[in-house]
Amino acid sequence: MHKLIITAFTAVLLAGGAAQAKEWTKIRIGVEGAYPPFSSMTEDGELQGFDIDIAHALCAQINAECTLVPQDWDGIIPALLARKYDAIIASMSITEERKKKVNFTNKYYQTPARFARRKGSGIEVSAADLKGRKVGVQRATIHDGFLTEVFGDEVEVVRYGSQDEAYLDAVSGRLDLLMADSVALMDGFLNTEQGGDWEFVGPPYTDVKYFGEGAGIAVRKRDNDLREQLNAAIDAIRANGVYRQINEKYFDFDIYGN
Amino acid sequence: MDFAAIIGNLDLYLQGLWVTVQLVALALVIGLALAVPLALAASARRVWVNFLPHAFIYCFRGTPLLVQIYLIYYGLGQFAAVRESFLWPVLSEAYWCALISFALNTAAYTGEIIRGAMAQTPAGEIEAARACGMSPAMTYRRVILPSAFRRALPAYGNEVIFMLHGSALAGIITIVDLFGAARIVNSRHFVPFESYITAGFFYLCMTFLIVWAFKFIERHWHAHLKPLRG
Incomplete structure (x- = not known):
């Protein structure tokens, strides 16, 4: 009896699964x-x-x-x-x-990832210059993973829930650098009124290991x-x-x- | 269930735990230090003395802690005058912003708890103190405040626990506290249940310690209220 119920139940489940496989x-x-x-x-x-x-x-x-x-x-x-x-x-x-x-x-x-800095800050992407810098990044992104793995020992990684919050703190001066997708940075920040004071620095990054x-x-x-x-x-x-x-x-x- | 990710990140949780303990302990000490004068001023009879403390308590009890943190962290940073002032080195750090809002918030609640406890002092005790020739200051020191602290104890225990739980909001303004650590683990390994239940477990442990500590203090401070043993 039990077996029968289980079989019937499984059949219904499978049928449900099969019904899902349509368009x-x-x-x-x-x-x-x-x-x-x-x-x-x-x-x-x-x-x-x-x-x-x-x-x-x-x-x-x-x-x-x-x-x-x-x-x-x-x-x-x-x-x-x-x-x-x-x-x-x-x-x-x-x-x-x-x-x-x-x-x-x-x-x-x-699209590749890049760093951005405040114009005139003169910060370069080098181990010596990055030491102790605060870098804003969106939590749980490839950029977070890349920054933590590659520069985690030098910089202080500041993680945000959204890219917009990171931009807010960049403008108010809490961050030395931003690390993000180059296009998102460009159109979402650098080309806007609030991000006018910021510019790209360092090379574009595309390493499949970090950026997929x-x-x-x-x-x-x-x-x-x-x-x-x-x-x-x-x-x-x-x-x-x-x-x-x-x-x-x-x-x-x-x-x-x- | 996949607790391997949790075990692999245990050091992150412990760092977060330490930040939470620090933030809450500092906020409570500063809050309590502010709360006593606040309560005294709020229970003053003259309006020009009690108006400001009342307004302070009303504002901080009347708005969510989340709003207060956002106002201090993101809100103040909007003004160039603040960014160029001597306060900016402090206000630019998320840690200090969180500490300031936590301390002010708990000061408001604790102030109200103590003020309420002082207001409940039986009139007879104050009259007796006066009859003995105590000055108002001495009456406060020897009669009103000691018994008010005793009465305030259970309510203050609640406030301490609320502060601990409220401190999870620090995780929202980039601080890696216990909750912030859980969010990082979740975002790296996509295991929301395991990440947050672990944080919940640590909060439970801390609450247990707080409850136990307050039981202990109550046993000592309220010893005179217990029935005599035969």
């Missing part, structure tokens, strides 16, 4: 909303940015109905695993540590069908010119990388 028509997408120009809030609380446009374009390509769910960066993977949404489109770099928990699509863009293979879309490991649909959609919008349109709306260079 996705409703997708909830986790986004960050505090990472301009990729993802930010307008003054009336609307989401905007490169990630947001890419999300809408992919959904249109798949013919799925999409809901965007803003989520703080810290909890963005746990919330995916807790099924608060089905995919993350939030400039998330494809790294080994993250792959232990989630699966990634192919990259949808790739570019930014991809994260899905739960069991949702391989969704991953494949998204991969096909990325290829499709790359081919049909939609990607290029979005690219040109935000950047004057090719953000897809090599």
Whole structure:
């Protein structure tokens, strides 16, 4: 009797699993909303940015109905695993540590990381000059990982929940340097009024060991069908010119990388 | 469940624990030192003496600690006048901002606890002190304050525990306290349950020590209230 119940139960579960393996028509997408120009809030609380446009374009390509769910960066993977949404489109770099928990699509863009300093501060990126400097970085990002591993012994790493908070403290003078994605830094800070006093310093960093293979879309490991649909959609919008349109709306260079 | 990440980061937790203990202990000492004069001034009869302490207590009890921390950390940093003042070396450090807001917050609550306890002093005790020829200052020192501290003890024990728990907010302004350590571990290994339950366990242990310490003090200070043993 027990066996029968268990078998029946398993059959129902499997059937449920099989039902999931169909085409996705409703997708909830986790986004960050505090990472301009990729993802930010307008003054009336609307989401905007490169990630947001890419999300809408992919959904249109798949013919799925999409809901965007803003989520703080810290909890963005746990919330995916807790099924608060089905995919993350939030400039998330494809790294080994993250792959232990989630699966990634192919990259949808790739940009190098850089340091920035206050103009006239004269700080150089060298072991001697970095000693004791306060460097602001967003917690749990590839940049945090890189900074902690490579420069952790020299600099004091100051970690923030969002890139916007790091910019606030950079302006108020609590930080000597920032470490972040070069495009996010450029358009989200250096080219804005508040970041006008800051400039890039040091080389661009792209080491795969720390920075992964570019930014991809994260899905739960069991949702391989969704991953494949998204991969096909990325290829499709790359081919049909939609990607290029979005690219040109935000950047004057090719953000897809090599 | 994956506690390997926790064990691998135990030193981070212990560093965080030490920062939390430091912050809370310093805030409580400074807060208590401010609270006593605050309570005395607040219970003064003249309006021009008790107005400011009342306003201070009202403001700090009337707003969330989170708002106070944000105002001191991010808010003050907005003004160039503050950034160029002699205070900036202190205010630019997240640690001092947290300590200042914690100390002021607990001073307000503790001040109100002590003021309330003083107000409950039986009128007879004060009259008796006066009849014995004690000056007002001596009445405070020998009669009102000692019995007020005894009455305030259980409520103050609560305040100490609240302060400990409130100190988790330090993790939000870049300080790596116990909660900040848990957030870093979570963000590196994506194990929210294990990261935060570990922090919770450490908070429980500290609360246990506080409760035990207050039991101990109560036993001594309230010895005269116990029934005599036969």
